[in-house]
Amino acid sequence: MTRYFFRSLAVLMLSLNMVWAQIPSPKQHFGFAIGDDYQLATYTQTEAYFRKLASASDRVKLVDIGATEEGRRQLMLIVSSPANLKKLSRYKEISQKLARAEGLNDEQARAMALEGKAVVWIDGGLHATETVGTHQLIETAYQLISRKDPETLRILDDVVILLTHANPDGQEIVTNWYMREAKPEKRSLDNVPRLYQKYVGHDNNRDFFIMNMKETQNIGRQLFVEWIPQIMYNHHQSGPAGSILAGPPYRDPFNYVFDPLMVTGIDALGAAMINRMNVENKPGFTRLSGSVFSTWYNGGLRTTTHFHNMIGLLTEIIGGPTPEDVPLVPKRLIPNGATPFPVTPQKWHFKQSIDYSVSLNYAVLNYAARYRDEVLFNIYRMGKNSIERGSKDTWALSPKRIDAITQAYDSDPKKVVTPTNAALAQYGYIPKGGGMPLKYYDTIMKAPALRDPRGFIIPANQADFATAVKFVNALIKTGIQVQQATGDFTVAGKKYPAGSYVVKSDQAFRPHLLDMFEPQDHPNDFQYPGGPPVRPYDAAGWTLAYLMNVQFDRILDAFDGPFKKLPYGELQSPEGHLAGTAGEGYLLSARANNSFIAVNDLLASGVEVFRLPNGTGLQPSGESGAFYVPASAKAKSLLDKSVKDLGIDVVGLAKRPTTTMTKMTPMRIALWDTYGGSMPSGWVRWLMEQYHFPMKVIYAQDIDAGELRKKYDVIVFVTRAIPSTNTKEVDLYSLFGSEPKTETTPAEYRPWLGKITADKSVPQLKTFLENGGTVVTIGSSTNLAYHLKLPVKSALTEMTNTGVEKPLPGEKYYIPGSVLQMNVDSTQQATWGLPTLTDVYFDASPVFKVAPEAIASGKVKPLAWFSTNKPLRSGWAWGQSYLQDGIAAFVAPIGSGKLYAFGPEITFRAQSHGTFKLLFNQLYVTGPASVAATSGN
Template identity: 25%
Template sequence: MRLPGTLLVVALFLGSAGPAVTNAQRPSTATAQDDGDFAKFVKQATTKPEFLSPLVDHLPKKAGVPTPKDILGYHIGTEKKLTYVADQQRYFRALEKALPGRVKTEVIGKTEEGRDIMAVFVTSEANLKNLETNRQNMRKIADPRGLTDAQVQQLVAGTKPHYHISAGLHSGETNPPESVIELAYRLAVSEEPYIRQIRDNVIVSIMGATDVDGRDRYVDWYYAYKTEEQYDGGENYGGPPYWGKYVFHDNNRDINYGVDSLRAHLNWYLHWVPPIWHDVHEAQTLLYTFSGQPPQNANLDPILYTELPFFATYEVNKLTSYGMPGVWHFGFVDMWSPGYLGFAAANHNGMLRMYEVFNQGGANTKKARLQGGQTTRQWYRPNPAPVGEVDWSIRNSINYAQTGLLTALELTSKFPQMVVENYYQKSANAVKRGGDQPPYAFVIPAGQRDQTQVDRVANLLRRQAIEVHRATAEIKIKEDTFAAGSYVVKLNQPYGPLAKTLLEKQNYPDASLTTYDDSAWTMGMANNIDVRTIEDKSILDAAATLLKEDVTTLGGLTDPNGAIGAGSATYIVQHNGALNLITLRYRLKDSAITAAKAAFKIGDREFPAGSLLIPASDRARREIESLGLMGMAVQQLPAGVESFDVDLPRIAIYTTWANTEKVGWVRLAFDRWEIPFDLIHKDHVQAGANLVSKYDVIVMPHQTANGKSIVYEQPKLSKPLPYKKNDTFKSLGLYAETDDVRGGMGLAGAAEFQKFVEAGGVLVTMGVASAFPAEFGIAKGVEAQNPAPGFYAPGPYVQSEILMPAHPVMYGYHQKTLPIRFNGGPLLQAGPPPGFEQFVGSSPERPQIIARFTGGEAGVLSGLMRNPDQIRNRPMVVDAPAGKGRVILFANNPIYRWQTFGEHGMLFNSLMFWNDMTGAASSKPTTTGGQQ
């Protein structure tokens, strides 16, 4: 149903009579009761009058309620002052203690380093008293199935909109966590009519530091180095090499919420289901407000695409009326990718809002140069930023951010019922669309080779509150017949559009448009499992039960001949692609485990090459079962089964200091799959390092831009910048330490890698890191090239072809072709150039192409790739022997964020079978241009 009388957008902009606050330009409402010291401060701290607004040029005072300065010792936006999270939270608790009827704090979880993640609610006394009832009502609105029209009307009329604001997701963006401290105070104490209206009509929640660990680490770095940065340029000391434990900027790209602290934010959102989530960021714009430009995800409700410009245009209107230049919308971030943290709101029928406010990387006033598009007048930028140099203080940024947020909250308070009703309508539309329009469901068939991957997808869907059913009987529909146990994701549910977004092929809407992040994320392809699209409506009536909890894959051993009881048995664990095989090997590190060189059968059951042969024990059986692995107990192996020892390697992961983030995803995966490793960097690979005495395998994840940047990293253009533990700055020095993050391994370090390989070590490179052994002669016969102009590939899924299925890297991959996320390069060439094959012959160091990209338009499986012929027949995985060792080069990135689980197995095989690759079947080389 659609409630009448809420189409108020036109009335608003035509100046219709409404709630108490008018739309006219508001003069300052400062009074004699305000904080006089703050009024002087803000005028001095703001570098030009036009960078201040009448909403924030004063600060109200209330007896018995501490201002931020009363607790912190300084006004928010003071030169060279940034606030640690513990102090921010201390202030929020003090505010709660002083105004318990208006303010409530809530710890929503812990970070990886054990710090509290805190939300603070600010609203009226009546709303706070009714907070839990309002939450329960909002959850009913979010899932309106079964509600009558009368119940909907009652809920919409009686439920306050919940507006959630998050700050500090990106730790180098220093203003937002400061802004929201003062914002919380203003909202709690001000008696200005528009703020009273906000308190009465809106429940505001604030996440003061979304990445708590990263915020503290950046503040430590700022106080250690950046306070010395000069006003007029000169040396810039950047930021710390780590924010959170694992990821950096990608904490806003964790589409599957693999990082625990990010999952805490998702869980909090799903508990409270606020209709609006406003994420405040910084860039080089004075204030950009997100309005949802193309390309747009068509699975999201059309209502959303009216709400976003409605809010954004109002903000541009109001801040422009205050004389603040450089406020605009459109022309920046698009609505295609669902993977941003705050996109949890849009994905769940709410509204993601976002700001980008000017960033100067700290709290020093600096000379900023404004240039580019933000200084040009456009229909969406009526009052552009001034061209040229301008003094910019952190207080300027705080003024912009707070003025925008107060304006957005004011608009919400004017039309609270519209916000709630739109939320209901989008949720109701989602249910209806899933029952009226194909596709009606997705089915993940039972009986796939690796049930752990299948169950992981079901659990990842459930993580985002998508309903997943399990078939209780065979399902016969137009598309196929599916066995009992198949998973059915019906789309006639509130989060059906999200399920469709995640599971379907991404058909990019306009190849002429670029996108802000990935163009594809199709879950079946990312996990290398079969997912079927169902257009037969009868699937909605299929016999299936709703999963009430996450699925635990139950492994087990068949024992057809009673081998377990007979003693001295062998457990054969199938290598069917399960990633937990490597976990099993490490859990049984003291066992003498071997692996089958080739596939073999026992009766009707096939055991692929790489299947593990494990001495029987109760412990081994328990681990096999707990890890969801499948196998058989036998008294003796069939005749002719050849095997090799599965030796555990000593592993290091190599990281640059300039780009730790992509390495962080690999560290996360290794930690989750219990793969021990040392994290090494430039200091560990200097002349005389003798790496082979310490490690058998060194993994070099995707990082930086090319091989040269891996070797040389950051130029030494400033003073030394240590990243080390110390008693003053306790967040520094975690995960790795160095006396100077600048510089790189240099040619001496590259030579140590070459010695490592030639002495018997295995170097495994991923993505751009594969340019390093190619460019520096470590992988002989391999070249790394950049795509030609006109090539554009923002993370599509493409087809690859396995050329060497018997190679240990490909154990567990049974199909001839694989979906692979294209990493953007490099484009590899392996083998001699055309016409030179006769001079190479069968050299033992001739590189072998294990798998290649098929290329062409037909090879683009999901998402966008322009000029796909450039990757035709280009090597994807290369085995390059060198001396006693070898280099395994992946042109793809087998561990991309928390997504490409279907590619992890290639990397894990490279670790498990590191010294078992000699003599693998050869393949034909690929020459320049990708032709055979």
């Protein structure tokens, strides 16, 4: 019997060794080892390798999660033990149920946590020039699949690992660029000619709460609908100078909607990661105040998971295929809490970064294996906490409310403050028995009107319901439970129609839900009292419902109605309507963004379309700027399709309107871009494609060549296209790299070189305008107004004691990316379809001051402005009172043409649907006004 056992065991081990022997190493496949200097793999090679691994190993399941923007297949490798792979559907079900926490109690959750396997997501390559990310993914896959050591086997037994390629297109672009040089030492990642994601480049990591891009949608479905991992690890570069990598935990502030278990979960994983680095004698890990990374922002691949109770991890590591130096940064050399084990200056090689990354992955996976049931139970507990908070009266803490408590106390003439307590309080110390009476807390923090909402209702009868449905779909893509009314209903005395959407807050991903509807309240964060502000890692405020101009009601008490729960992940389509009899024509609302798609399709098919400057008085579609389409068979066919596909409402008119109308003609649209690619331009290009605006991308050389009016009717300049008139002003974006040389740039990319200049480009733009052209400028490109010497100046300056006018310092005025509210003159053609109060994305944006005589003479016509000293809606606005009476947007006639200047980011990351019309309205030629002779409706 013993002899038979050992013979069988020998046969089994021989079989296993044969299987393992068949697994190709990276060097066998690529021709080099991962981490070899001067060597990068293309995505084509990587995809082939992943498919080989899946064919050769029973530890792998290959999943195609969707197509990229350029049509490549985006792959995810699911790695686990062969036994686990046979039960993947069950482990996915457990992961989903625990994350959503619906209908479970603690006992049931603990039982499922014991049965389940920890699910860990590891990605790479999102930012394609950060080449460590992609290549550590290849090496990690190989090691997990080929290694036989006890740690790896334990990980495979207790963890389901989702190894996901985040940007296939980018890897192909960047690797081909780097490897084009035959001589290795000449290879460089500098000056890649185009964005490494077709439209948005680096901003592919700013898309995860709206999911416009295909890659984001593919990833988001796996993270928030399909697998909902308990831990996700997002690899990036580069580490802070003088260190090797930055990792968890991160600096404050963290967002106030988080469950504390998520925050302390990051602490625990961060400890496991840095401990492993120290054990393996790998110095240079910095954290907390040692880097700039925080957990405040939503919208990134890592950060959006925080709002879904996942332990989202980010590391930023140095390294690349070309060896580099770890620089000498003296303040980094002394050990402290942020950097316990500093690294010394030295030459650094790609292989070292790969080894660090694999070790970090193993640290995360080892933690997940050892605490498998705990990480599974904890995501349930966080979800359950959210459900419980959303089911009762709660009050959110925020800096504004804390300040309100302090102000109430300070302004109370009856408060009692002993001299001793007052003296100690200034140092933040409250002695025993000290502190404020609870009445101040109860008054502010338990005011009935300040309760957190029990849910939100999005009425189906709002003016732009199709855009509201896009917002609903953004929620659905991120795993939010949405309900829809099957009949009319009443809540809090207000009636709502069938088809309205309902989003209740008693659900597991309540932090994300609140973040999309409620304003962010970023703290006033300064380096020291009275000192300069600490820049947020990204935006400070982004409330998506505001940016998309979605009309919703915030419901404070429990409510119910004829609601059906929509299946998780099931996207919605708005239902359009064609009302009335179209004897003479059709009316489309200017308030609906999708109307522009329908109009562009009509114009492209040769159908006449008119705009009604004064409207018709017919509701709901007869406002100023409404579109009128004369009746014809072709018009009806196209509009029937638009009603069905776009969800727009079209009104049939029995009689032709008698009000003034102007005929529309498609413009010849040019959109500025630059060598290397502009992300704001890429977003606008994508946006124009979605809304069916034909356009051509042009570059500085095209502008400098002149004769622009012969080729274009309108030129659009996004932010950072037009330079400042102040030659001493630092161009922050020039710090990221020098202009490539013509002689070293491949011929096919040379027409993209160059920048807009005051001496060559501006005179050509001036001539274009004088000859009847239209120029639209956004953000800092409104600098063109100063180049053209228009009678406008910055509203954000102050006069110094020496009589010199200078920009306001950060200690007095600072508004990073936030949502503000501006007044709009909605009677102007440029602003048709907008409400008179409009939320807008503002990111240190220009604000103007215009002399009254310039307005009176018609030299400048304000389109939008800030009428209050508190326009902040969401985010952080220090010194916002300086904005009062400042002009946010204007139009100025120049010769026969017009210059439009929009200071705020009206197309920001294709998220600000509420202000898209400020661009769209300028993209048509309108003929002279005419009035129909027939009687009107």
